Amino acid sequence: MARGNKIILFVGGFLLFGLMMVYESSSAQALASFNDKYYFLKEQVKWVILGLSAGTVAFFFDYRQLRQLALPALLATIFLLIAVFLPGIGVAAYGAHRWINLGITVLQPSELAKLTLVIYLAAWLTTKEKSRLVSFLLLIGLLVGLIMLEPDMGTAIVLFGSAMSIYFISDSEILGLIYLLPLMVLGAVGLAIKSPYRLKRITTFFDPESDPLGASYHIRQALIALGSGGLFGLGLGNSRQKYSYLPEATSDSIFAIIGEELGLIGAAVLIFAYGYFLYQCLKLTLEVKDVFGRFLGMGIIFWLGIQVVVNLASMVALIPLTGVPLPFISYGGSALVVELVGIGILGNIWKQNL
Secondary structure, three states, rough: OOHHHHHHHHHHHHHHHHHHHHHHHHHHHHOOOOOOOOOOHHHHHHHHHHHHHHHHHHOOOOOHHHHHHHHHHHHHHHHHHHOOOOOOEEEEEEOOOEEEOOOOOEOOHHHHHHHHHHHHHHHHHOOOOOOOOHHHHHHHHHHHHHHHOOOHHHHHHHHHHHHHHHHHOOOOOHHHHHHHHHHHHHHHHHHHHHHHHHHHHHHHOOOOOOOOOOHHHHHHHHHHHHHHHHHOOOOOOOOOOOOOOOOOOOOOOHHHHHHHHHHHHHHHHHHHHHHHHHHHHHHHHHOOHHHHHHHHHHHHHHHHHHHHHHHHHHHHHOOOOOOOOOOOOOOOOOHHHHHHHHHHHHHHHOOOHO
């Protein structure tokens, strides 16, 4: 496990950098809304402490016991994904139903689904079955469908990509899945076109000038932030876009603030750090002999890696804008806690096998 210490240092570095950037991107908004420029920073510190505590528990919890908990955890997650639409339980904001009111805080079940689905698929796909392609597609269709109804296209993409990656490495009826991929892509396009909200995101991706004060406003402001940063950036604290120009500056769009303040060089260093971190995680996990542990570890890495790619690609307009947080850095509770639990599970897998 000594080789895993490098991973812990990387995660610690991401968290500290995230706290700094949450403060930099939120101080103006926090002062205007709460008369306390440290408001979002203090909230994020609470989530970091909670996430590290949960991740530590996961690190010392034998990951092999998760096989027995996989199905109950997945069923509970499906129930929570349905509960977001129930009056009095679900919380609606910005036209979306993504949260559950727990009284003291709110929970975003779609973030929990990323982890519970990975655990379930790792347990399920290690068993030998004659045919499970249809069952697999029905399960993924149910989860992705519930998340798209919220609507949360970004999380649906991450969930779908993670599931397909685990299925691929399990060697389960790959040929049949390849034949069905075009139909799944057409289905996703159909759902996007049917929803005016998603359709606008797609049309503005191809024509950013079509609605500069409406549907394309968000991505235009992100690109302005990245472009104004230049090579070396405007300097820490000197972002202009954080003054209510860039939506979701502390969460989904925090990379744009990073690029504005630290420039191309700072953004490139962060991307390299993510790449090296994921490579080291993958390198260690490939050495794991236990099939369940290897599948589970690979699933966690795929999930985090796909989420990084989707967030960064949407911020630089390589794909239509989607709302997913940047792992370990973006402001938010549910996502950060679940990500740190995932890292704790990875650490336990390495501890038990290497």
